[in-house]
Amino acid sequence: MAISRRKPPKETTPLLVASKTTTFLPIIVFSLFTLLHRVTSDLTQQTQALQTFISKLPHDSRYSWNPSEFICDWRGVTCDATNSSVIRLRLPAARLVGKIPPNTIGTLSHLRTLSLRSNALTGGIPSDFSNLLSLRNLYLQNNVFSGEFPFAEFTGLERLDISGNRFSGEIPLSVNNLQNLTNLLLHNNEFSGPLPSLHVDSLVDFNVSSNKLDGSIPTSFSKFPVSAFSGNINLCGNPLPSCNNTSPPPINRRDSKSESNKLPTGAIAGIAVGSALILALLLLILLLCLRRKKTTQQSKQPPKPLATAAGGSNAGGNSSSKDEFSGGATEGDKNKLVFFEGGIYGFDLEDLLRASAEVLGKGSIGTAYKAVLEEGTTVVVKRLKDVAATKKEFESQMEVLGKMENENVVPLRAYYYSKDEKLIVLDYMPAASLSALLHGSRGSGRTPLDWDRRIGIALSAARGVAYLHVVGRVVHGNIKSSNILLRQDAHRDASVSDFGLHTLFSGLSSPNNRVTGYRAPEVLEPRKATFKSDVYSFGVLLLELLTGKAPNQASLGEEGIDLPRWVQSVVREEWTAEVFDVELVRYQNIEEEMVQLLQIAMACVSTVPDQRPAMQEVVRMMEDMNRAETDDGLRQSSDDPSKGSDGHTPPTETRNSPITVTP
Incomplete structure (x- = not known):
């Protein structure tokens, strides 16, 4: 009998995979497109809502949001990490007047923090605020809001401050739904009725003072001070004086005439006890007066100095x-x-x-x-x-x-x-200072400060000082690496801080160590700093960037020598390569640029003030260095820091050509 053999199946697996991939690809593309469209649509809706809000209320000109700008760049607006939703809206003291328009703030469903405090907003809280289910922090204090307590549905709230408004009615028991609350501030309103018993374990700051509350304070509030409840005339119980709900017994008017002329034994005992109580009360009042006098005397003493x-x-x-x-x-x-x-x-x-x-x-x-x-x-x-x-x-x-x-x-x-x-x-600038980044731990886990970053920081700092000199006519007076604060924005590497404060200190109260290592030789008192002494200090800063050494004697290992003289001594011996920071050796094709910047630095630290270039000239020399323009905008020759905000060019100063390194 012939045995029939089944033909082996054809190898169709690759085709099957390709078919499945072809099937799912449109679904994936469609899903991504739908998600992108939804995110864009949401952000567009939020933009329109906030534009409507600000256009319908009088407001401070600082918050006149430009519709052509991205919403996440508006003042007071913060978006999430993906710039897809508004998560914080802060408009404190923005001079807002009137009622919050409906369908504006209430549409920001991802909002986590809302601050409208210290404005003149009126009316009730819009009903569409119930959409703000992600809200964690709500600050509405010092406005003219009215109506009953409308926040019991905001179960995610952690901080709620509605003090200084005209909210009225009873505080509802449903406040217990806000189990995440840490701060509940309701003082200076018109709330009335009894205070409900709250069982919110996380509550650490609570205040209902200056309302119209009455009745006994629930025991759950005993941990809060008297100041949290004061100003409510009919409120009693711990920590306020105890409630006295007993009334005197009715008078028995059936007493006979003879009995009315006669004091019973109980009455005599009562008089004795009453007299003793009155005496005790007088003594207590006397003690309180003495204590108050002592407290008043203490309050008149100078407050303690600022604590660390x-x-x-x-x-x-x-x-x-x-x-x-x-x-x-x-x-x-x-x-x-x-x-x-x-x-x-x-x-x-x-x-x-x-x-x-x-x-x-x-x-x-x-x-x-x-x-x-x-x-x-x-x-x-x-x-x-x-x-x-x-x-x-x-x-x-x-x-x-x-x-x-x-x-x-x-x-x-x-x-x-x-x-x-x-x-x-x-x-507040969360990034470190130049000093911390340059002189931090140089162990195995350190990330070196590369050359591009160093030259970017130097150029940004030079532009900042040039702006102070030319536009502001302000001497910085305290240029040093710890006052160069780094930015996280790649196009603005650094900013200068602590400028112009040297004039507030007398010569005696301004020791030389205020600018140790950076001080120009002609400056005997820091308050006598000049534009030219600023240039000297900036030159020392450039040397610090190039050498990686702090400008003090300890870092140079030689007593009585400063950084400029140390660099000159090394160059004089024709050991120029030994000047530069060892962390820069790993980078290729930057030798020429380092030498050029060293020339600029040595021009700045000339011992003769008139031979130092002006700061705007320093900026031009740095911009004109033989350096290929990079994609990160490091060189921006068209951005003249010597021009003010109105674009005018200030009077030019004497321009000095850069000198060679050879002393």
Whole structure:
């Protein structure tokens, strides 16, 4: 019998795979297109919503958003990492007036932080706010909002501050739904009725003072101080005085006439007890008066000086105490934080006092703190030491410095002056300073500072100093690597900080170590710095970038020698290659550029001030170095830093040709 054999199946696997791939490819492309369209559509909708919001309310000109600009670049608007949704909207003290239009803010479904505090917003909270399910921080204090408590549905809230408004009605028991709350501030409103018992374990800051609440305070609030409940006349119970709900017994009017003329034994005992209680009460009042007098005397004493963050010199310490920045400020000095016109911040001194603080460093002019405000804004506060200027001189100099606006200059945002404390507020720049990056640990895990980054930092810093000299007519006076702050923006490598403050210190209170290693030889007092001495200090900074050595004797290993003289001594022996930082040796084809920058640096550190080039000339020489233009915009010859914001060219100074390295 013949056995039938099955033919082996054809090898169709590759074709099958290709077929499946062909089938799924359109689905993948369609899904990606749909997702991209949805993200674009969402962002377009959010843009239109915020444009409608700002167009329908009077507002500060700082927040006149330009529709031609990307929404994520608008002032007060922060998007997520993918720039697909608005997650933070901060408009504090933006002079907003009127009711929040519907279908505006309520459409920002991914919003996590909303700050509209210190405006003149009125009416109730729009019903479409119920869409803000991602909201974590809500700051509406100091407006004219009214209506009943509308926030019980915001179950993700962590911080809620609606103080200083006209909210009314009872505080609902449904507040217990907000189980993530850490801050609930309802004071200075018109809430009435009993205070509901809340069982929110995470609550650490609570205040319902100055409302119209009544009844007994639930035991769940016993951990909060008296100040959290004061100003509610009919509220009682711990920590306020206890509630007295007992009433005197009714009088028995059936007593006979003879009995009315006779005091029973119980009445006599009652009188005795009452007299004793009255005497005890008088003694208590006397003790309270004495204690109050003592407290008043203590309050008249000068406040303690500004405390170091975390009570010590530990740079990583934190402090949430109001004493952190109050220092010698008295009550009469409060709320005198002076902001400059066109600034981006809207907080006041009280907000600053509540900020947590971290010591960033102690420099020659004072201590710098990183201050994080309640709503997440981060600034740098510098507490100046040894200021000898009068209040008028201080304020006059601050007004000059507050007008400096350039991408390579760290702007001064605000200042505070009292008899014992002088503070300045600046933008916080999370990247390190040039000093930290250049002289940090040089161990095996270090990432070297490459040549492109060094020349970019040098050029950015030169443009910043040139702007101060030519447009601002301001002498920096304290140029050093720790005052060159690095930016995360690749097109703006660095900005100069701490400029123009040297004039606030007297010669006696300005020791030479304020600018150790950078000080020009003709400057005997730092406050006598000039444009030419700034050029010298910048030249030392260039040498620091080229050599990798800090400009002090210890780093040079030779007593009594500074960095310029050390470089000259090495070059004199024809060991020029030994000058440059060993971390630059690995890079190819940069020798010519390094020598050119060394020539510029040596021109700047000439011992004769008149032989030093002006800063705008230094910028031009650096831009004209024989360097191929890179894609990152390192060379921008058309961007003349000596031009002001109005584009005019200031009067030119004497131009010096670069000199050779040979001394």
